[in-house]
Amino acid sequence: MRGIRKSFPGVVALDGVSLEVRAGEVHVLLGENGAGKSTLMKILSGALAKDDGEILLGGEPVSIPGPREAHERGIRIIYQELNLVPHLSVAENIALGREPGRLGWVDRRAQDHEARQRLGRLGVEIDPRAPVGELGVARQQMVEVAKALEGEPRIIVMDEPTSALTTTEIHELFATIERLTARGVAVVYISHRMEEVTRIGHRVTVLRDGRHVTTRAISEVTVAELVKLMAGREVTEHFPRRRTPPGEEVLRAEGLSRAGVLHDVSFTLRRGEVLGVAGLMGAGRTELARVLAGADRPDAGRVLVQGRPLAARGPKDAIERGLALLPEDRKTQGLVLGLSVRANVALPSLPRLAKLGVVDEAGESELAQRQTDDLRIRTTGLAQLVGQLSGGNQQKVVLGKWLAADVDVLLMDEPTRGIDVAAKVEIYELMNRLTAQGKAILMISSELPEVLGMSDRILVLARGRVAAELQARGATQEQVLAAALGQAS
Ligand SMILES: Nc1ncnc2c1ncn2[C@@H]1O[C@H](COP(=O)(O)OP(=O)(O)OP(=O)(O)O)[C@@H](O)[C@H]1O
Ligand SMILES: [Mg+2]
Structure with a gap:
């Protein structure tokens, strides 16, 4: 992505941002709340139109007018705010947006089977028939991940995928990410959890106020440096708890x-x-x-x-x-x-x-x-x-x-x-x-x-x-x- 610009009424969300992502890497996108991370990724996935700039895939300029085109080009995104249909079942959500079988038939058995398999590969057991709205946020998140793995993904964007997950599920997700990158899939990973960044990232790009600040190899920077680059100032004391004697x-x-x-x-x-x-x-x-x-x-x-x-x-x-x-x-x-x-x-x-x-x-x-x-x-x-x-x-x-x-x-x-x-x-x-x-x-x-x-x-x-x-x-x-x-x- 080169020189991407995007304004909303009253705010410049992206002010000429460039991002280069390589096959097989986990590219971490860092920045404070409102820095422009989700906006940049929504442009890549065709959910938002850019005002200016260009997108190249494998060196070729491409136009991504909508989510369908992004999907056809192998771009998948797991949005920060979950995008599932609450009253549909887990299996239906996973199958959503794909062609039904011949003559418009939906083979429920096959659909359920597939959903169960995919979730199984992620190491989670969720009833494919359960309405998504009845699942907790963490389980919904895993359904989103299963859905994104559909077809032949080339780039998978994960916008804060672990925010609702606990240790075991994060472990499974990371294992999945490693399998994907080993196959040459590029993963763009957005998170505010710094320990994850160093654990799975290869390179990192920092955005601040809609601008590109730096792109580095993770092995070359420290967490403290990254935090400072994001905030544009020194940030100290992680857990400043001041304990006071409790009252009634x-x-x-x-x-x-x-x-x-x-x-x-x-x-x-x-x-x-x-x-x-x-x-x-x-x-x-x-x-x-x-x-x-x-x-x-x-x-x-x-x-x-x-x-x-x-x-x-x-x-x-x-x-x-x-x-x-x-x-x-x-x-x-x-x-x-x-x-x-x-x-x-x-x-x-x-x-x-x-x-x-x-x-x-x-x-x-x-x-x-x-x-x-x-x-x-x-x-x-x-x-x-x-x-x-x-x-x-x-x-x-x-x-x-x-x-x-x-x-x-x-x-x-x-x-x-x-x-x-x-x-x-x-x-x-x-x-x-x-x-x-x-x-x-x-x-x-x-x-x-x-x-x-x-x-x-x-x-x-x-x-x-x-x-x-x-x-x-x-x-x-x-x-x-x-x-x-x-x-x-
Ligand atoms: N639909 C919209 N209408 C108006 N302003 C928007 C819209 N979407 C995003 N913005 C603004 O664009 C800026 C960048 O937002 P964005 O969601 O990309 O931030 P972010 O880096 O993903 O932050 P966070 O870490 O909080 O998710 C913010 O100032 C936000 O208020
Ligand atoms: Mg965001």
């Missing part, structure tokens, strides 16, 4: 059970504390958060907020009692994409902002502005629609809206997923500030360094049960993993 108890779970997902889960959370929740995919972490937030009802057990049981009246009661959930899947649960940044941030604060039923617009703007400043959300203004922000910046809006809502307990499900390295540190700083103000945080995270670095205590779940409760200080990744795998330590 704000949240207590007593024997929470839910058929098939949670078994007798109990814990307490005190003011000023960060309780990390670790576990493998399917361990019940997200289910726990949903029960705590009143989104799902427990079959047994109860949730107490400041000593009083939470009424089983759904999320509304939890919010009124000062409990907020930052969901794992913000695309469907956290944001209204067709509304402005201002409206999204202010949404949960409306009862407080409305005087006699009339929303105080100046107050709304002030509130939204404070959050966009604090979290450095990259927008053209508060009126910009959330759907037009980059993935990481959408994520920051979800955080901003609950931070603004002034709740006592924040249930964060993967709070830094898709967030760039520098912005992660800002979110950690915010967590410090919130706990210093006496708020309590329950943080579910698949990133062990984050769990160890930012928690005070760690609850490890395995198959819906509490496998261990550890003090974070002095705990090791091995200890947490062993507990998560259900091994006695």
Whole structure:
């Protein structure tokens, strides 16, 4: 790709970017949230039209007017925001966009068989008949990967493929990537997880503010250098947790059970504390958060907020009692994409902002502005629609809206997923500030360094049960993993 330009109203997303990708390499594309990574890849995959520049495949200039042409040329992309059809089955999603059999017949058996085989090759077992919408984000991600491997791919773009995956699945994905590159397929890999970059990347290109900064062999740069190149400044201190003595108890779970997902889960959370929740995919972490937030009802057990049981009246009661959930899947649960940044941030604060039923617009703007400043959300203004922000910046809006809502307990499900390295540190700083103000945080995270670095205590779940409760200080990744795998330590 040479001299690629792309503008959106009010922003230059790509300002003459060039990218050269070789057969058989894993080319990592790095950059802060909003740097232009997804936009560049959407142009390659025909999802977006470029304003200027050229694309060459095997040295030949090509035009890629749409996704179909990209597909025909062997370009596959796994989008950052998953693109599956929720009410269709796994097998149907994998087969989607391909020609049906003769006479327009769809052979369901063959379709299911193929889906099962492909997923099997990725090392995952998923029922091909299950509607995709009923799968967790991680499993949906694996379905996307299986779908991308269809036909004879030449270039596969993976836009943050591991953001929803846990250790074992990441391992399988990396094995798949190695098989692909060995066959000469080029992989463009976008991730904010620096340890992955050095593990599987051959070369790396850094983008900043829509410009090409550098392209290097991974073996020639350090992570610290890359972070600095991305941010354009020095970024220090990865996990700046400042622990404070905890205050009174704000949240207590007593024997929470839910058929098939949670078994007798109990814990307490005190003011000023960060309780990390670790576990493998399917361990019940997200289910726990949903029960705590009143989104799902427990079959047994109860949730107490400041000593009083939470009424089983759904999320509304939890919010009124000062409990907020930052969901794992913000695309469907956290944001209204067709509304402005201002409206999204202010949404949960409306009862407080409305005087006699009339929303105080100046107050709304002030509130939204404070959050966009604090979290450095990259927008053209508060009126910009959330759907037009980059993935990481959408994520920051979800955080901003609950931070603004002034709740006592924040249930964060993967709070830094898709967030760039520098912005992660800002979110950690915010967590410090919130706990210093006496708020309590329950943080579910698949990133062990984050769990160890930012928690005070760690609850490890395995198959819906509490496998261990550890003090974070002095705990090791091995200890947490062993507990998560259900091994006695
Ligand atoms: N459809 C759109 N309308 C308006 N602006 C857009 C649109 N899509 C992207 N942008 C803007 O283009 C810029 C680059 O966005 P892009 O999604 O490429 O960033 P990114 O590098 O992928 O970031 P992230 O790491 O957060 O995913 C951002 O400022 C974004 O707000
Ligand atoms: Mg992106």
